[in-house]
Amino acid sequence: MSTEAIHAELVALHDGTPVRSRWSYRADQPFTVIAAFQTERDRWVEWAFSRDLLVEGLRGPAGVGDVRLRPEYEGELTMLVVEIESPEGYAELELDHAGVRSFLAATEQIVAIGAESDHFDVDGLIDELIRV
Structure with a gap:
C-alpha cells in the first residue's frame, strides 16, 4: 500500500475573519x-x-449531513463555501475556489478519481475492526 500524502494550508473566512485550515489526503485512505x-x-x-463530496461541491451544492459545500460567485471571484455543523455549533467558511481545486488536483496525482478501490486495504480495515 502506498503511503503517499498531500497537505495544503488554506485560509478560510468566517464572517470576514481569516481562519487557518489544513487539508490533507492520503493514498491509504x-x-x-x-x-x-x-x-x-x-x-x-x-x-x-x-x-x-469535494468534487461535487466544487461544481455545485453538495452534501446533506454535517458537511455541505457549494461554490459561490461574487463578480469575478469564486469561493467554495463550506458549512460544518455539529452539536457544538455551526460555521460557514469561505475558501478560495482555485486553491481548493488545486488541492483536489494534487490528490488526483496520488490516486485518480474512480481508482480509490485499487488503493483501499480491505484486509487492513477488517484486522483493525477485529482488534477493537
Whole structure:
C-alpha cells in the first residue's frame, strides 16, 4: 500500500475573519479528505468527508449531513463555501475556489478519481475492526 500524502494550508473566512485550515489526503485512505480548521491558538477541529463530496461541491451544492459545500460567485471571484455543523455549533467558511481545486488536483496525482478501490486495504480495515 502506498503511503503517499498531500497537505495544503488554506485560509478560510468566517464572517470576514481569516481562519487557518489544513487539508490533507492520503493514498491509504483514498476515499477521505481531512479538513482541519483552527478555532483557537492551539486548537484545531478536524472534519473528515468523502473526496467525492469535494468534487461535487466544487461544481455545485453538495452534501446533506454535517458537511455541505457549494461554490459561490461574487463578480469575478469564486469561493467554495463550506458549512460544518455539529452539536457544538455551526460555521460557514469561505475558501478560495482555485486553491481548493488545486488541492483536489494534487490528490488526483496520488490516486485518480474512480481508482480509490485499487488503493483501499480491505484486509487492513477488517484486522483493525477485529482488534477493537
